[in-house]
Amino acid sequence: MRDMSYVEIRKPRPHVTLLTLNRPDRLNALSFDTVVPLHDAIREAGDDNDTWAIVLTGAGRGFCSGLDLEDHGIPPNIAGLPMSRIATRAMAIFADLVPAMRAIPQPIIGAINGPSYGGGLCLAVACDIRIAAQSATFCGAGIKNGLTGTELGISWILPRAIGAAHAFELILTGRELDAREAERIGLVSRVVPDADLLECALDVADQICAHSPHGVAMTKRVLWSNLETGSLHAAMDLEARNQLLVRMTTNNLDEAIRARREGRKPSFSD
Secondary structure (H helix, E strand, C coil): CEEECCEEEEEEECCEEEEEECCHHHCCCECHHHHHHHHHHHHHHHHCCCCCEEEEEECCCCCECCECCCCCCCCCCCCCCCHHHHHHHHHHHHHCHHHHHHHCCCCEEEEECCEEECHHHHHHHHCCEEEEECCCEEECHHHHHCCCCCCCCHHHHHHHHHCHHHHHHHHHHCCCEEHHHHHHCCCCCEEECHHHHHHHHHHHHHHHHCCCHHHHHHHHHHHHHCCCCCCHHHHHHHHHHHHHHHHHHCCHHHHHHHHHHHCCCCCCCC
């Protein structure tokens, strides 16, 4: 275990990295002291060849309550800059979390415990898989604070995740969803008792780790890329190229066939 200010990094199981936002007294609110080490933690986990899946959660009774409205701190490396450039840099530090999560090869499983508000909702939506505790709640809080409800890519990702009708209502009203409604509309894939949340997320990570890391990474890339693809044929072309690439550059399929014949689990060497 290593502590990076307000982000904790652990490896609780083989090939699984657990990232925990660790400001429980502030419901893991986002400040520069949180966001900068979270960038570092995502990059470190993404670069770790022994990490095949990642779980992201929050310490205490909340996942992430969004921007710390009491003290969000000062952006790093701003000496000598005018306010216009400081503001732009500050926004980029927050917003770039979502592309960073999408860019790494490992799937990120969000273990959503308690409130997930504002920027916290954006972090949850940016995860590849979301599992909610029964106590989880979701809210696009920006609109309620006199700001826009659109930040960190949520205006692009959320309608694709749950449909425009649900997404527009949630973002424009700022109303709170409980875990069961979040499951019903597809914001999360399942709801589990609070005490079971982390184990459930780690079990999902284990399921992913049973597959080829290369195959999983290529699958994540295609899934995200095809959210931006304009046609079925373009999507299928990308799928075909990536499937052929994995088939021709690894022995994974041959190993899967052998393992099935021998009644054992495959061991993929990629």
